[in-house]
Amino acid sequence: MKVLITGGAGFLGQRLARELLARGTLKDAEGKPQSITELVLLDVVRAADAGDSRVRTEVGDIADRNVLERAIDERTAAIFHLAAIVSGQAEADFDLGMRINLDASRLLLETCRQRGHRPRVVFTSSVAVYGGDMPEIVQNDTALNPQSSYGTQKAIAELLLNDYTRRGFIDGRVLRLPTISVRPGKPNAAASSFASGIVREPLNGVTAVCPVAGITRVWLLSPRKAIESLIAGLEIDAALLGMQRALNLPGISVSVDEMVAALREVAGDTVAQRIVWEPDARTEKIVSSWPGRWDTMRAERLGLTGDRTFAEVIRAYIDDECIQIR
Amino acid sequence: MKVLITGGAGFLGQRLARELLARGTLKDAEGKPQSITELVLLDVVRAADAGDSRVRTEVGDIADRNVLERAIDERTAAIFHLAAIVSGQAEADFDLGMRINLDASRLLLETCRQRGHRPRVVFTSSVAVYGGDMPEIVQNDTALNPQSSYGTQKAIAELLLNDYTRRGFIDGRVLRLPTISVRPGKPNAAASSFASGIVREPLNGVTAVCPVAGITRVWLLSPRKAIESLIAGLEIDAALLGMQRALNLPGISVSVDEMVAALREVAGDTVAQRIVWEPDARTEKIVSSWPGRWDTMRAERLGLTGDRTFAEVIRAYIDDECIQIR
Numbered sequence: 001m002k003v004l005i006t007g008g009a010g011f012l013g014q015r016l017a018r019e020l021l022a023r024g025t026l027k028d029a030e031g032k033p034q035s036i037t038e039l040v041l042l043d044v045v046r047a048a049d050a051g052d053s054r055v056r057t058e059v060g061d062i063a064d065r066n067v068l069e070r071a072i073d074e075r076t077a078a079i080f081h082l083a084a085i086v087s088g089q090a091e092a093d094f095d096l097g098m099r100i101n102l103d104a105s106r107l108l109l110e111t112c113r114q115r116g117h118r119p120r121v122v123f124t125s126s127v128a129v130y131g132g133d134m135p136e137i138v139q140n141d142t143a144l145n146p147q148s149s150y151g152t153q154k155a156i157a158e159l160l161l162n163d164y165t166r167r168g169f170i171d172g173r174v175l176r177l178p179t180i181s182v183r184p185g186k187p188n189a190a191a192s193s194f195a196s197g198i199v200r201e202p203l204n205g206v207t208a209v210c211p212v213a214g215i216t217r218v219w220l221l222s223p224r225k226a227i228e229s230l231i232a233g234l235e236i237d238a239a240l241l242g243m244q245r246a247l248n249l250p251g252i253s254v255s256v257d258e259m260v261a262a263l264r265e266v267a268g269d270t271v272a273q274r275i276v277w278e279p280d281a282r283t284e285k286i287v288s289s290w291p292g293r294w295d296t297m298r299a300e301r302l303g304l305t306g307d308r309t310f311a312e313v314i315r316a317y318i319d320d321e322c323i324q325i326r
Numbered sequence: 327m328k329v330l331i332t333g334g335a336g337f338l339g340q341r342l343a344r345e346l347l348a349r350g351t352l353k354d355a356e357g358k359p360q361s362i363t364e365l366v367l368l369d370v371v372r373a374a375d376a377g378d379s380r381v382r383t384e385v386g387d388i389a390d391r392n393v394l395e396r397a398i399d400e401r402t403a404a405i406f407h408l409a410a411i412v413s414g415q416a417e418a419d420f421d422l423g424m425r426i427n428l429d430a431s432r433l434l435l436e437t438c439r440q441r442g443h444r445p446r447v448v449f450t451s452s453v454a455v456y457g458g459d460m461p462e463i464v465q466n467d468t469a470l471n472p473q474s475s476y477g478t479q480k481a482i483a484e485l486l487l488n489d490y491t492r493r494g495f496i497d498g499r500v501l502r503l504p505t506i507s508v509r510p511g512k513p514n515a516a517a518s519s520f521a522s523g524i525v526r527e528p529l530n531g532v533t534a535v536c537p538v539a540g541i542t543r544v545w546l547l548s549p550r551k552a553i554e555s556l557i558a559g560l561e562i563d564a565a566l567l568g569m570q571r572a573l574n575l576p577g578i579s580v581s582v583d584e585m586v587a588a589l590r591e592v593a594g595d596t597v598a599q600r601i602v603w604e605p606d607a608r609t610e611k612i613v614s615s616w617p618g619r620w621d622t623m624r625a626e627r628l629g630l631t632g633d634r635t636f637a638e639v640i641r642a643y644i645d646d647e648c649i650q651i652r
Contacts, residue, residue, distance in 0.1 A: 094493065132570060133467065141459065141469045144485075145570065152489040156482045159470075163478040167420065244458060244471065 001026055001034040002075040006062055006108065007083035008041025011183055012124075012226060014048060016080060017041055019227050021052050026078055027235040029120065029171065034077075042071045043083065063104040068111040072119075078234055079121045081108055086190035087128055087286060090150035101153035106160055113169040121161065122234045125176045125246065127219055129155040131289040138294035140248065147289035148191075162245050173241065175233045178221040178251030178306075179290075181259075182317040191286040195220065198256070199263055199314055202274035203322060211280035214257035217292030221251045221306055222313040224320070229304050236302055250296040250306030252313075262310040266318070327352055327360040328401045332388055332434065333409035334367025337509055338450075338552060340374060342406060343367055345553050347378050352404055353561040355446065355497065360403075368397045369409065389430040394437040398445075404560055405447045407434055412516035413454055413612060416476035427479035432486055439495040447487065448560045451502045451572065453545055455481040457615040464620035466574065473615035474517075488571050499567065501559045504547040504577030504632075505616075507585075508643040517612040521546065524582070525589055525640055528600035529648060537606035540583035543618030547577045547632055548639040550646070555630050562628055576622040576632030578639075588636040592644070 003020060007013045017039060020026065025033040041047035042058040049055040060067030062083050072079070083100065090097025105123070112119055128151030129144045146152045161172040183196040194210055195218055201208035221229075229249050241247075254262070264272035296306070307313050329346060333339045343365060346352065351359040367373035368384040375381040386393030388409050398405070409426065416423025431449070438445055454477030455470045472478045487498040509522035520536055521544055527534035547555075555575050567573075580588075590598035622632065633639050 141471075143467045143469045145467075146485070146489070147492070147569070149489055149493065152485050156485050159472070159478050159482050159485075163472070163475055166473070167475070243473070 001028065001036055001077045002038040002040070002073075003036055003078045003080070004040045004042060004071055004076050005080045005082060006042050006071075008057070009043035009045050009047035010082060011185060012180070012223065012230075013041065013043065013080075013082050015223060015227050016082070016230055017047070017055065018050060019231065021050060021054065023231075026231070028077065029238065031237060040071055040076070042067070063099045063107060065107060065111070068107055072108070072111050072115060074115050074117045077119055079108070079112070079119055080230055080234070081105065081121060081123045084124070085150070086188055087148055087150035088191045088193070088283075089189040090153060091148055091286070092189070094149055097149050097153055101150065102156055105157040109160055109164045109170060113164065118168060118171055120171045120173065120234055122173050122175060122230055123157060123161050124230070125154045125158050125174050126151065127176065127178060127290040129158065129176065130291045134291055136293070138248070138291040140295060140298055148286055158246055162243070165245050166243055171238050172245050173233045173236065174246040175229060176246060176248045177226060178219040178249060180223055180226055181220045182313065183223065184317070184321040191283050192218070194283070195259070198259065198275050199317065202263060202271045203267060203318065205274070207274050207276055209276050209278050210256060211278060211283040212256060212287050213279060213284070214255065214260070214277075216256045216284070216288060217253060218256065218259070218287070219251040219253055219291060219293055220310065220313065221249060222316055224316055225305065225307050232304050240302060247299045247302065247304065248294045248296060249299055249304060251293075252307050252310060253293040254310050259310055262314055265311050266314045327354065327362055327403045328364040328366070328399075329362055329404045329406070330366045330368060330397055330402050331406045331408060332368050332397075334383070335369035335371050335373035336408060337511060338506070338549070338556075339367065339369065339406075339408050341549055341553050342408070342556055343373070343381070344376060345557065347376060347380065349557075352557070354403065355564065357563060366397055366402070368393070389425050389433060391433060391437070394433055398434070398437050398441060400441050400443045403445055405434070405438070405445055406556060406560070407431065407447060407449045410450070411476070412514055413474055413476035414517045414519070414609075415515040416479060417474055417612070418515070420475055423475050423479055427476065428482055431483040435486055435490045435496060439490065444494060444497055446497045446499065446560055448499045448501060448556055449483060449487050450556070451480045451484050451500050452477065453502065453504060453616040455484065455502065456617045456620075460617055462619070464574070464617040466621060466624055474612055484572055488569070491571050492569055497564050498571050499559045499562065500572040501555060502572060502574045503552060504545040504575060506549060506552055507546045508639065509549065510643070510647040517609050518544070520609070521585070524585065524601050525643065528589060528597045529593060529644065531600070533600045533602055535602050535604050536582060537604060537609040538582060538613050539605060539610070540581060540586070540603070542582045542610070542614060543579060544582065544585075544613070545577040545579055545617060545619055546636065546639065547575060548642055550642055551631065551633050558630050566628060573625045573628065573630065574620045574622060575625055575630055577619075578633050578636060579619040580636050585636055588640055591637050592640045
């Protein structure tokens with residue numbers, strides 16, 4: 001089986017690639033495990049290939065038709081479409097967000113349609129498709145009401161993915177991800193960047209700026225569970241999904257104060273005191289427009305699970321990423 | 327004030343043009359009536375100009391950037407964007423629907439953004455943005471779940487219009503229209519075409535084919551009320567709309583059997599017997615995916631009203647269109 005990951009040089013793309021290579025197989029549309037013979041990692045910079053001969057790296061602009069035609073052929077049975085411009089950047093540069101989050105997503109679907117082989121496509125959507133007046137727990141039938149250009153572009157791509165699926169051009173699955181925390185590496189332009197930074201930086205001995213109030217409620221998913229969910233999402237029997245392809249992935253609902261308390265519990269007072277509170281109105285406005293929790297029954301019935309506590313998430317992060325602490 | 331109607335040669339476009347010319351004014355963004363000095367009617371065929379010197383007709387493909395740049399300039403203060411590929415045709419020709427219902431709508435918004443004068447834009451959306459599992463009465467916060475490519479394209483254009491409004495590129499208003507009945511003229515490729523045909527054809531002494539069962543519930547709006555709502559929708563104070571620009575217009579909920587009963591009441595047995603029942607699975611599937619009713623409180627609070635009875639709608643149709651009966 002040939003597999004494509006867009007955004008293959010990104011954090012989730014790289015972790016997903018490592019996990020797929022380690023597993024060696026993916027279930028096909030009939031539920032039978034098939035060997036992964038080729039794993040294409042497409043990104044705007046060259047992805048690490050993990051020294052594995054099954055990996056092929058492709059460098060290019062995903063909004064360029066030729067690049068997608070190189071990356072997708074009739075044997076590409078599974079596509080993880082992770083490439084995106086993050087929320088803060090899509091708000092700052094409207095045209096760039098539209099080009100990558102909307103045009104490139106549509107072009108990817110259109111390339112699949114032209115190939116005519118109906119691949120399974122997993123698309124990562126976001127809490128940012130919700131906003132405005134919401135019930136305390138967002139339901140499966142709560143209207144999408146994005147309050148950012150990023151959320152708008154993700155919501156549009158969701159609609160396209162559903163229609164391309166309904167028409168039989170692809171077999172699509174939309175996974176709405178909670179905010180991923182704890183991400184390793186550096187802060188990025190996502191409005192949610194702090195949700196990793198306030199754990200990661202203090203653990204690395206660095207001061208972190210928290211731009212939102214401690215009572216702000218966030219809906220989080222660990223990288224480990226995110227990768228598990230991406231693979232499970234691809235493998236779910238299409239018949240169980242029916243025509244509604246969007247799934248709200250289980251997360252944990254915590255306030256920022258509770259996140260800090262968990263950090264204190266795991267790493268002690270000295271670490272937890274490395275957070276500086278500097279409210280930023282622009283970030284607060286975007287983050288507080290996202291739901292703090294949603295109903296996860298449907299995803300759970302389909303076998304997708306989230307984390308149990310944020311302290312556990314922090315411990316997993318330390319295990320996975322903090323070599324110097326071990 | 328300069329006004330643009332896209333789809334200006336269509337039935338609604340022509341009626342809207344006549345009404346605007348008769349009124350002579352439109353309220354500006356501050357609520358003050360301003361004379362309509364120029365009314366541009368853009369369509370793929372040349373619109374009738376009603377012999378009025380204020381009318382300018384433009385012929386061109388609305389998905390062509392040059393055509394839109396000719397039609398919209400910095401003085402175009404009000405735009406009624408009615409041009410669309412109807413539901414049945416968008417389902418039959420996917421690329422055409424995407425090009426007109428999505429690409430052209432986006433290009434129109436983008437042309438406004440480039441001009442930088444933030445015009446008011448009224449966009450007509452549809453019952454077809456809803457579908458799947460719905461509450462008996464669709465609510466303002468019910469998730470859009472289109473079951474057709476037409477509905478998908480309308481839902482996407484709604485999202486764009488909201489985001490372009492939020493970012494201050496335009497001042498947009500989405501009016502979700504019930505099915506318009508009774509339309510004059512000939513049947514068209516809309517799945518809802520029968521909802522006019524089963525009244526219009528029998529009144530003209532012609533047999534009409536009804537492709538759906540009599541118990542099918544439809545949500546209807548008369549042309550008169552539709553035109554009133556389009557103008558009212560443009561004139562609503564932006565402050566009252568806030569950031570949620572979509573409005574579900576009031577309609578009347580009737581079964582097809584009740585429509586026939588109303589026709590019998592108005593025009594007698596002989597006319598009502600000119601309906602032949604020939605269920606068509608494809609049409610039934612699309613029509614039955616639409617809501618039979620939605621909550622209209624928000625639109626009513628903003629002063630938008632629907633019809634009272636379908637018998638009244640038929641009488642208004644006879645008044646407006648059936649010259650030979652008078």
